[in-house]
Amino acid sequence: MANTRTLRIDLASPRPVYEQIVSGLRTVFVSGEFAPGEQLPTVRQLATDLGVHHNTVAESYRVLAEEGWLDLRRGRGAVVLDRREPKPITATKHGFARRLEELVAKAITDGVPRTALASHMAGLAKKLAKP
Amino acid sequence: MIPHSQIIFGGFLLSVVALVGAALWSLPAWSRPGIFFSVTVVPGFRGTTVARQLLRSYRIELLAHLTISFALIAAATGRRAVELLVFGMLWLVVGPLVAISRAHAKAVPHAVAHSTIREASLAPRSTHLPGGWLLQSAPFAILLVAAAYLAAHWNQIPERFPVHWGINGQPNGWSTRTAIGVYGPLCFGAGMVAMISALSYGTSHAARLIPAEAGAERTASPGDRIALVLIGVEFFLAAMFSLAGLLPLTGSPGAMSILVLAGGVIVFAVLLVRWQSQGLAAHAAAGHPGDGTPDACWKLGLFYYNPDDAAVFVEKRIGFGYTVNFARPAAWILLLITLLLPLGLAVLTITNQRH
Numbered sequence: 001m002a003n004t005r006t007l008r009i010d011l012a013s014p015r016p017v018y019e020q021i022v023s024g025l026r027t028v029f030v031s032g033e034f035a036p037g038e039q040l041p042t043v044r045q046l047a048t049d050l051g052v053h054h055n056t057v058a059e060s061y062r063v064l065a066e067e068g069w070l071d072l073r074r075g076r077g078a079v080v081l082d083r084r085e086p087k088p089i090t091a092t093k094h095g096f097a098r099r100l101e102e103l104v105a106k107a108i109t110d111g112v113p114r115t116a117l118a119s120h121m122a123g124l125a126k127k128l129a130k131p
Numbered sequence: 132m133i134p135h136s137q138i139i140f141g142g143f144l145l146s147v148v149a150l151v152g153a154a155l156w157s158l159p160a161w162s163r164p165g166i167f168f169s170v171t172v173v174p175g176f177r178g179t180t181v182a183r184q185l186l187r188s189y190r191i192e193l194l195a196h197l198t199i200s201f202a203l204i205a206a207a208t209g210r211r212a213v214e215l216l217v218f219g220m221l222w223l224v225v226g227p228l229v230a231i232s233r234a235h236a237k238a239v240p241h242a243v244a245h246s247t248i249r250e251a252s253l254a255p256r257s258t259h260l261p262g263g264w265l266l267q268s269a270p271f272a273i274l275l276v277a278a279a280y281l282a283a284h285w286n287q288i289p290e291r292f293p294v295h296w297g298i299n300g301q302p303n304g305w306s307t308r309t310a311i312g313v314y315g316p317l318c319f320g321a322g323m324v325a326m327i328s329a330l331s332y333g334t335s336h337a338a339r340l341i342p343a344e345a346g347a348e349r350t351a352s353p354g355d356r357i358a359l360v361l362i363g364v365e366f367f368l369a370a371m372f373s374l375a376g377l378l379p380l381t382g383s384p385g386a387m388s389i390l391v392l393a394g395g396v397i398v399f400a401v402l403l404v405r406w407q408s409q410g411l412a413a414h415a416a417a418g419h420p421g422d423g424t425p426d427a428c429w430k431l432g433l434f435y436y437n438p439d440d441a442a443v444f445v446e447k448r449i450g451f452g453y454t455v456n457f458a459r460p461a462a463w464i465l466l467l468i469t470l471l472l473p474l475g476l477a478v479l480t481i482t483n484q485r486h
Binding site for chain 1 (some may be wrong): 338
């Protein structure tokens with residue numbers, strides 16, 4: 001379990017580092033690897049391990065706190081919250097479906113085999129089906 | 132005719148030069164497999180003719196600096212010239228640094244792009260002291276035993292006793308039978324041990340942890356090996372200051388105690404080389420994970436300066452241990468403390484001496 005709890009970023013990616021951290025942590029939370037009440041590493045610790053400035057990690061934690069994933073009360077560190085799933089508006093649902101289709105099309109264009117994609121998405125669907 | 136004590140003192144200093152020289156000779160081989168003189172290279176680069184030539188040229192320069200330092204120290208002990216001795220010791224520090232920087236400059240054209248991938252473990256870190264409380268408190272216990280022995284033999288301590296010896300082997304500093312005069316060196320030792328212990332705690336908790344190594348064998352983690360080395364240093368300091376603290380009763384640092392201390396250092400150095408080789412083999416097995424620092428931030432191959440890195444402690448790229456990120460204010464504060472604390476304690480102890 002501990003070994004799967006890793007966060008990976010690419011400093012050469014055109015995507016800002018703070019966004020990569022937000023996205024990586026969000027994926028970890030959605031997969032249920034962190035139970036509500038568990039603590040994330042401190043801003044300084046994560047920034048040290050990733051070799052980035054602590055403001056970058058602090059910004060990521062703030063974004064995740066705004067999304068309702070983290071509680072950043074002073075003196076407690078970053079605590080994972082039991083996040084209530086918000087009711088999405090229809091436009092968000094449609095927008096997401098379109099973005100997902102575009103992402104799949106891009107992956108196929110870049111040479112990812114259709115079978116690999118299908119199997120990965122099936123795995124993802126299985127994970128999401130868990131309560 | 133050079134006095135016997137002076138020959139022992141000279142021999143001791145020259146052994147230090149030889150030991151430092153041996154360490155500097157093998158230092159480049161102690162870096163991670165993908166790093167050569169602070170430059171990121173392809174993992175098999177060390178086996179190439181270019182790398183061997185570079186290493187040979189570094190070692191020739193190193194030998195030249197060691198010879199100069201050796202000659203200066205030998206001349207200083209023969210002529211009782213303290214200035215020459217200081218110059219010789221200074222050469223021992225600066226000369227090899229110049230040789231390393233020159234080798235680094237020659238290695239830069241062979242650099243390859245370093246990995247831009249960074250990984251961090253999200254698992255909580257251990258908050259324990261390296262080695263545990265028992266091992267960390269043992270050096271303090273050694274100093275306490277020495278203090279208790281002094282207290283038990285208080286009446287046998289002379290009113291005035293030598294605590295410092297000159298380059299000619301003759302005493303040139305005395306202390307008196309007062310609490311600070313007798314227990315001063317032990318307090319100094321306790322301060323030094325506490326400082327190393329704090330550094331050990333700081334590096335093991337604040338240094339970068341690389342997940343590829345975190346799950347590997349114990350010997351694979353550089354942090355664990357460094358913590359062990361620092362514990363070894365704590366024991367060495369405790370033994371040295373206990374011997375110094377017992378001088379009021381023993382009269383002079385006996386040849387036997389110096390031999391025991393020197394033997395301890397040699398045994399520890401051999402163990403260290405063994406751990407390091409095991410660690411390097413584990414690095415190779417782990418697929419050469421990088422140290423997470425960009426090449427461009429290593430100034431002269433020796434000093435790390437990266438304002439975009441939150442790390443205060445980073446692994447040295449040449450040799451063994453940690454250095455600091457000079458772009459972090461905390462690193463400067465730490466450097467000041469590690470310089471001022473021993474200096475302050477030394478001044479307190481010396482001011483109690485009579486000349």
